[in-house]
Amino acid sequence: MTSPVDITTLAHVLRRAAQMEILPRFRRLGSGDVRAKSEATDLVTEADERAERMVKAEVSRLWPEALFIGEESVAADPALLDKLPDADLAIIVDPVDGTFNFASGIPAFGVMASVISKGQTVAGIIFDPMGDDWVLAERGSGAWLRRPDGETLRMRVTQSVALEDMVGMASTGFLPKDKRAEVMGNLAKVRYSTNYRCAAHEYRTLAGGHVHYLMYNKLMPWDHLAGALISQEAGAYVRRFDGSPYLPHHLDGGLLVAVDKDSWELLRREVFTV
Template structure:
């Protein structure tokens, strides 16, 4: 499916939403403006909801007629998520990725949007509200960092390295208990493992060539569609834990990202393997 739209207009909309609704509330949230959703570490703030409303209102000018699938919209209307797989055209938005950091006053959060056409991710944008720039990609056109009055820079994933030299990010909190114990033990085989609590910045860091792996288990489209496309356009290999391709309809099956397929297979065997 061919879709004509201006990815820079999408990036500008995210940036404008951040300027209007997110940055003014950073470290300025009043009592009652931070609430829990499913758990004490799954939060929503007034900034999340206001930014999503802002982006949704502006999206008709960027992608007329597109189904809007926002994280907070799905929280209010869970059935909306199931419509993504069948939509001819959709935009998937995370108004603040890294809400836990945002609510804690940690300046490590992002705004993400992905464009899905015919069940395939065709564009992705990750905005850094504090750094005032973007990483973005359109399918087949490479991954780029731009904004902040700086020239655009093409992104390239890191070169492959041996397992013992690999550095990266792993989210283990949503793994089944037995698997989590095994994986955390196996992660001693790599050089470095961390977690920003913010997929937006983890994908940005990976696509810029500073990491050798990303690992996730919980798959919600607003967390991963933009970042996986950007990573692939930077040259990376991306697949679910069983090796099958990751698609917008998937909400389970885990996800691994690595510089190439051989690195992916090695990480899968040595870290996830039983």
Template sequence: MTSAIDIAAVANILQEAAFKEILPKFRNLGAGDVRMKSEAIDLVTEADEAAERLIKARIAEIAPDALFIGEESVAANPALLDSLAGADLAVVVDPIDGTFNYAAGMPLFGVMAAVVSKGETVAGVIYDPMGNDWVIAEKGSGAWLCKADGSQERLATVPSVSLESLVGCASTGFYSPKNRRIVMGNMAKVRIATSYRCAAHEYRAFAGGHFHFLMYQKLMPWDHLAGTLIAQEAGAYAARFDGSPYLPHHVDGGLLLAPDKDCWEILRREVFTV
């Protein structure tokens, strides 16, 4: 499938935003340049807002009819998110995924964009400003690591292994305290369960065959649309906790990704059931 918007052009826009707005401010943020949103671990920086403004302006140039959904735009106008489900064409953007890491001076953050057409994610890109490369997928065309020199490498998820040998990432911060204790206890059944606090790099690592699973509780579209499509195009099985497909308008219900459905079922039953 070819996206309704040139995903290569979107990839270049994310790179431009990183070079002009994100990287110059990395480890150069002043005290007033970092602000708390909902809680101490939910931050926004001047770089997030400046990068989103640039991306929005460039997307308007290449796709003037597309609805633009950005994390910071929705923070300013929460009602904007409600328009995604009915949009004929939308671009969903996270200007800096991993803002907590970015604000702390840790080089683990990314820039993400997804193209949604009539309620379906049809393309996604995750750009790594530090590595200057992209992971890109269009529905039905596979997932690819695209380097700045023009070379490309097709991505594939790693085959499943036994439960006790599984390595993955799990975000448990949005469970209730009671359920968090249950899930974190269950995670002792796998070999390693960690969190990068950056979905962009978690999805990149998973699609590249370095993790066996990913689990998320809160499903904001800018965090997961691009990564889920990329993972699926790399061969992963992805579904919400009740087994239903993950769609662009979903913001809850949990999300679990694994190499195949059998592994997904084992993880859901043995680790993430509460």
């Protein structure tokens, strides 16, 4: 399926925003440039807001028919999300994914965008400002690492392994309290589990063939639509906890990503028993 939005053009929009509004502020944020939103670790910075405004202006110019949904736009107007299910075309942007890392001076953050057409995610882009490259996918066309000089490499997930040999990332902080301890105990069954506090880099790591699973409970579209599509196009099995496909309008139900269906079912049964 070809995206109605040229993803190379959109990818360069994200890169320009990072170069102009994000990177110049990395490790240079003033005391008034960082604010908490829902909790102390849920942050927004001057870089998030300025980058989103720049991307929104470019999207409005290039694709005026598209509904624009950005993380900071929704923070200001939550009703924006209600428009997504009925939109013929939408572009969803996370201007700085991994804001906690960015604000802490940790170089693990990204810029993400997804293209939604008639209720389906048809394209996803994850830009790494520090590495200056993209991981991107169009539905049915594979997942690709692309560098600014034009070099392009196909991305594929790794092969499956036994449960005790699996490594991956699990975001347990948003699990219900009565299930968090159980899941964290179950994670002793795998070889290694971590959390980058940055979905952009976690999805890139899985699509690049370096880990076997990802798990999330909180599903905001700017955090997961691009990465879920990229993971699928790299060969991963992506489903909500109940086994149903993950769609753009889903805000709950959890998400488990594994290198294949058998691994997904094993992890769901033995580890992520929510």
